[in-house]
Amino acid sequence: MGNSSGAEVHFTQKASFAPLPDFAIGPDIPSSGYLTTDLGGGLYGVTSGLVNTMFLVTKRGVVVLDAPRDLGDRFLAAIGEVTTQPVTHLVYSHAHADHTGSADLFPGSPTVVAHELTGNLLKMANDPHRPLPTETFSGRHHTLNVGGERLELEYPGDFHQPGNLFVHAPDHRVLAVIDSFTVKSAPFFRLLFTAHVPTYVASLNWILDYPFDTIVTGHMSQFGKPEDVEITKQYVADLHSSGQKALKMVDYNDAVRHVPAENRQARLKVYVDTVVDTAADIMPKSWADRLGGFDIFLKDNVNVVVWSLLND
Template sequence: MAEYTPVPEFAKGPDIPDSGYLVTELGGGAYGISSGMVNTMFLVTKRGVVVVDAPPDLDERLLAGIEEVTSNPITHLIYSHAHADHIGSAHLLVRNGLKIIAHEATAEFIQESHDDHRPLPNETFSGTRTELKIDGELLVLEYKGDWHQPGNLFIHLPEQRILTAIDSFTVKNAPFFRLLFAPHVPAYFTAMDDMLEYDFDTVVSGHMSLFGTPEDVATNREYIQDLRTSAAEALGEVDLRQAAADAGVPSDNRQAQLKVWMDAVVARAAEHMPESWDQRLGGNDIFLADNLNAVAWSVFID
């Protein structure tokens, strides 16, 4: 059985009740809701509710959590991006008059997916920015590049001082699965800089049960910079042909040569990573090789 470094207490987050969800007041009529594996937020306005995403891991419990707070109807649903793990229960929220809002790139992806659980948005925008004024509440939607998926949005509530950046990072935990499947690693690094330019107190990042702070964003930025530094050092130290020869790879099996070389680069880079990250972020031991692999390839080819 595999052994894992214990998750630090500060990275675990609150316990989830038997109901399967936990609602957290974020201020100014905004609430976070989590199943423990995913989280998102909603905003109660004078006449309705604006919801960001509808994760399947919450399913109908998202509705229960909203009803726990208000009897107002859901009037707006904003898609942060198109991935099913965040909007795969959107069909449960559909009612007459519901406005589903997304970037046009997200709409195109959903249309191609042919997934009835992800209804097409009926309001889209192109370009990089749009502002929504809903019952006097301001929400700013910005598309600053494909740091996770085409159409991924930063959703800023300036009055509530909340930034919703789903799948940007994992609060108080290491990013999982290759920087959360970042399609272009330099864009992911830029996104961390972009996030810190917003004026916010709370960040909703989409996974686990914790809502973060600007300090959490800065910590993730520091972590990925250490990944890049360690990967660059390892790439300068590990020779492809020598690594292949040490592993006994035949000279005509170039696929295997690449594989053992990058495995050796990742292993060397892991040695360069500060050991303190095991105490500063949960899950570092679990996802370190994944993240270093993504960053090392980026340093090598980007």
């Protein structure tokens, strides 16, 4: 297969992954490419299988959370199957394009609501597919009232990205915390790319401070419950414990004994990789039966926790 430079690209690596447990697979996605779930009281969840989000039908229009790139115009189709009301408000959970990269598809210039930190990041991105917010707030809390319905927007701290929001529909007992964890599966890519593991850990406790029955987390096809948060908390606690044990077990000088002394970058890499490998071996293997994708993202997640133990 060729690329634009004319160079040949060959894919030779074959990955081997454990099969997903049945509980982690989630519902089948119809041929339309999306599945809509009635969450009650005019609130609906939508998933493509890779991403998920929600929208709220009110007397004055539809409020949508995010505009995931993988859903694209299928999000509009999902809304159109439920209501003829126009989309009047779009809430950005945060700035990342995988969740906001189709925002330009909504017709009629809806009011775009976000934290000002999200607005700042989008200004830097200068992406025509992610229109700038038209309504921002700078504090911790903002209430959005539309057509007799209420959403509470909370900025608790940077568990994922500056400006990331908790979006609570208290009358529906639904909470959305996009990119917080993955329902029925291990968090992927370094605990969802968190920049600060202690804040990530704290965010799982913050989630449980809310009264909710259903949680929308942004990826894969399932919506969660409070017990899913508890399971993720236990998983992260085991990552932390395994990392602590590995740091005590691995001797730096022993780990780097075959690496030239002057190559300090290589010595650091070899040491940390040895700690991560050791911690991954320590992690209870029972997690393979409790979370889907445990093997896939284990070393990614151990790595970010080990660095946090070293630096935070």
